Every structure is written in structure tokens, then in C-alpha cells.
Amino acid sequence: MGKMSLGGMDYADDERILYVMNLFDRRLYALLLPEDGSAPSSQQVQSYAMPEPGCKGGFFRPFAVKYHAGKVYIGGVCDAQESGKAKDLKAYVYALNPISQKFSEVISIPLDYQRGIIEYGVGNWFAWTDDNQKTMLPDPAWWSIHPQPILSDLEFDQDGSLILGFMDRLGHQKATGKGTPDGRWKQSVAMAAGDVLRVAAVKRHYEIERNGRIGKNQTKGIDNQQGPGGGEFYFDDTFTINETQYHQENGMGGLALLPSTGQLLESVREPVAERNSGGIVWLNNQTGAKESGLAVYHHNPNQEFVARKTNHVGDVELITEAPPCKSVTGSGRTAMKTGCRMPTKWGWRASGSSYGAKGSNWLQP
Ligand SMILES: [Ca+2]
Ligand SMILES: [Ca+2]
Ligand SMILES: [Ca+2]
Known part of the structure; x- marks a missing residue:
């Protein structure tokens, strides 16, 4: 998981270029899409080697792709798989300038910060592992809780802030139901929890949230011991029933920004008071609170x-209404190019479990 197939993908603004991360060769691919809707030829595909952040005790694992203001932002983590040490886990965001074809570092974030408890006292990030036994708890021994970070999604707020969505790799390695592979237990239970972090744009650089504070905004996550600096900005990333918190982290790594309401949409486990459910939450980008x-x-x-x-x-993406103008003919891509699609009303959709391949769950909030 996280080492083959495709990761994040995003269009350039004119929808003529699709950027997609190849997790196997760890290169970013740019596909120039022909206007007639046909498949691009090999001459219309270009790829970029990722910058090498100098990971200690592991490899750089890029995943997230976001096109924003003429640049392609990519996010990834140092997986610490060889050292097995959480202190070697780090997240990086880079920006590719498609004209100069050069990457620049946007921010790097240590991932050994204290997180909330998922269950049974486990919450902090672990180094990536492919050893099932390492993911099992000593007690209860049929449980797996072993969060491993994948920087899966990036979003930009209107004030230039950057929001990072983390997926728990364990959530794709394991599920609930069948016995453990070694036959010792008749049923196994796995629990995953990613995260969401906010990064402020301060003049010419970026600053990670600290104890629930971003710039002048201090949220109720202050001192809750669940994020960088001792608190967390988006403090409502919990599973709660009747004010009892059962799991203090629940992100699944997909994000979308809803500019008209100042909200972040995040894919999460148990978004409402229903055990074992999955879906979407609406988080306030000023107060950090969950609104629905x-x-x-x-x-x-x-x-x-x-x-x-x-x-x-998986991911969350906003969709616009169908293009309102009748005078334009051609494909949706052509209509976009001529400016007919009016982003006056936003809907959203959640993809299925195959991350990056958009599913067919079309819904209205
Ligand atoms: Ca959190
Ligand atoms: Ca939390
Ligand atoms: Ca997204």
C-alpha cells in the first residue's frame, strides 16, 4: 500500500493537463489531453522525478497532487520504514513550476508530534511497516491499530493557507472480520485514523499550526495534546456520541475547500453518532469546529x-452546476475553456475506496 498504482491527481485550471502521481516509480506524470477527448499519445506524456528530501531511515513517498495558481503542489512523507523510528517520519510539500520545470520546497513538518488517542492508548504516527504482527496490539491481541502517515491531499484556503490531509496507511492494509493471518484469532479488528493539519501563509513562508493556533486564530483545540505544539486547530476530528469521545482522531485523508461558506470538507470515519459509519464532515476554517x-x-x-x-x-471533490450557456457546443472540457461553467452553486462528491479514481456517489449536502 502506497508503493504501487496511482496516488493523487489534479487538472491544471484549463483541464488540458492532468497531473497524476505514480506511487511505483515515484514520479509525477503530466498528461496533455487532446481537445477531441481521445487518449494522449506517448509524446503527450511527460514525467518529473521528485525532489529528494534526504529521508533518514527510509524512502520519500509522494502521493498528494494539487494544482494551484499556476503551480503543481505535491505532498509526501519520509516513510521511516528501514529505521522503524517515528522521529524519522516527516511530511514535505513541494511546488513545481511547470514553466521552469523546477521544484521548490514549501514546507517540511516532523510527524512525531503528539496525536489524540484512537483507542487503547494508541494515537501517534508509526513508521511504515509491511509486517502484520507489528500492527497488532498486545491486548486485545486481535486488534490492529498502527497509524502510518500518507500525505494524501492538499487544499488552499482563500487566505493562502495550506491544509494537509493525511490518510492512515493501515486503513488500506487491513479491515475487520476475518481471522488473523497466523490463524491465532477467529476475528480481527482494525482501526485507522488519519489527520488534518493547517499551515498559514505568512509573508513569504508557511507556518504549521501550533497548539491550535494559526495566526490570530486560536481554536478550542488549545492544549488538548492532539497536535503540533500541544493542541490542534481542527479539534473536532473525533467520534463522539452524547458528548463522549470514543476516538480522538478520525480523518481519512480526503479534503475539499468550500469557499462560499468558509468550510473544509474532510472524509472521515464516523462523521455522525453512528458506529462504523464513514462519510464527510464540514469544518469551519476560522473556528476549527465541526459544523455538520x-x-x-x-x-x-x-x-x-x-x-x-x-x-x-477516499477523496472529496467539489463539482459545479452544468454549464448554463446554450450557445456553446462541444465537450465539457471545451465548455470550461470558454468560461461557460459558472461556479455559483457548489455540490460535492465522495469517491469510492479506490483513492484517486473518482467514484459515482453523486450527492447533495
Ligand atoms: Ca487531529
Ligand atoms: Ca483530534
Ligand atoms: Ca480533494
């Missing part, structure tokens, strides 16, 4: 092998 949630995946006790508390919702 919607389950798009419900618990089904009759299904044995399911992603109950692991990843079942």
Missing part, C-alpha cells in the same frame, strides 16, 4: 469482511 456531518457508508452487521473502522471513503 453526513454518513455515506453505514454499518452492516451482516457483512463479515468490511472496512468498519478503516478507510472506506
Whole structure:
């Protein structure tokens, strides 16, 4: 997981170039899309080697791709898989200037900060591992909680702030239901929790949230011991029923920014007071608070092998209304290019479990 197939993808603003991350060769691919809708030829595909951040005890694992203001932003982590040490985990964001074809570092963030408790005292990030036994708890021994960070999504707020969505790699490695591979336990349970961090644009550089504060904004996450500097900006990333917090982190790594309401949409586990559900929450970008949630995946006790508390919702993307002008003919891409699509009303959609391949769950908030 996180080492083959495709990661994040995004269009350039004119939708003529699709950028996509190849997790296997760790290169960013740019596909120039022909206007007639045909598949691009090999001459219309270009790829870029990622910058090498000098990871200690592991490899750089890029995943997130976001086109913004003429640059392609990519995000990834040092996986610390060889050293096994959480202090070697680091997140990096780079910006590619497509004209100069050069990358520049935007920010680097140590990932050994204190996180909230997911369950059974486990919450902080671990180094990546492919050893199932390392993900199992000593007690209860049929449980896996072993969060491993993937920087899966990036969003920009209107004030220039950057928001980072982290997916828990364990949430794709394991699910709930079948016995453990070694046959010792008849059922296994896995629980995953990613994260969401906010980064402020301060003059010419970026600053990570600190103890729930970004610039002048201090949220109720101050001193909650669940984020960088001892608190967290988006402090409502919990599973809560009747004010009892069961899991203090629940992100699944997909983000979208809703500019008209100042909200961030995040894919999460248990977005409402329904155990083993999955869906979307609406978070306030000023107060950090959760304003609403919607389950798009419900618990089904009759299904044995399911992603109950692991990843079942991927990315979140905004969609606009259909182009209103009748005078333009041609494909949707052509209509976009001529400026007919009016972003006056926003809908959204959540992709299925295959991250990056957009699913067909078209919904209205
Ligand atoms: Ca958090
Ligand atoms: Ca939290
Ligand atoms: Ca997204």
C-alpha cells in the first residue's frame, strides 16, 4: 500500500493537463489531453522525478497532487520504514513550476508530534511497516491499530493557507472480520485514523499550526495534546456520541475547500453518532469546529469482511452546476475553456475506496 498504482491527481485550471502521481516509480506524470477527448499519445506524456528530501531511515513517498495558481503542489512523507523510528517520519510539500520545470520546497513538518488517542492508548504516527504482527496490539491481541502517515491531499484556503490531509496507511492494509493471518484469532479488528493539519501563509513562508493556533486564530483545540505544539486547530476530528469521545482522531485523508461558506470538507470515519459509519464532515476554517456531518457508508452487521473502522471513503471533490450557456457546443472540457461553467452553486462528491479514481456517489449536502 502506497508503493504501487496511482496516488493523487489534479487538472491544471484549463483541464488540458492532468497531473497524476505514480506511487511505483515515484514520479509525477503530466498528461496533455487532446481537445477531441481521445487518449494522449506517448509524446503527450511527460514525467518529473521528485525532489529528494534526504529521508533518514527510509524512502520519500509522494502521493498528494494539487494544482494551484499556476503551480503543481505535491505532498509526501519520509516513510521511516528501514529505521522503524517515528522521529524519522516527516511530511514535505513541494511546488513545481511547470514553466521552469523546477521544484521548490514549501514546507517540511516532523510527524512525531503528539496525536489524540484512537483507542487503547494508541494515537501517534508509526513508521511504515509491511509486517502484520507489528500492527497488532498486545491486548486485545486481535486488534490492529498502527497509524502510518500518507500525505494524501492538499487544499488552499482563500487566505493562502495550506491544509494537509493525511490518510492512515493501515486503513488500506487491513479491515475487520476475518481471522488473523497466523490463524491465532477467529476475528480481527482494525482501526485507522488519519489527520488534518493547517499551515498559514505568512509573508513569504508557511507556518504549521501550533497548539491550535494559526495566526490570530486560536481554536478550542488549545492544549488538548492532539497536535503540533500541544493542541490542534481542527479539534473536532473525533467520534463522539452524547458528548463522549470514543476516538480522538478520525480523518481519512480526503479534503475539499468550500469557499462560499468558509468550510473544509474532510472524509472521515464516523462523521455522525453512528458506529462504523464513514462519510464527510464540514469544518469551519476560522473556528476549527465541526459544523455538520453526513454518513455515506453505514454499518452492516451482516457483512463479515468490511472496512468498519478503516478507510472506506477516499477523496472529496467539489463539482459545479452544468454549464448554463446554450450557445456553446462541444465537450465539457471545451465548455470550461470558454468560461461557460459558472461556479455559483457548489455540490460535492465522495469517491469510492479506490483513492484517486473518482467514484459515482453523486450527492447533495
Ligand atoms: Ca487531529
Ligand atoms: Ca483530534
Ligand atoms: Ca480533494
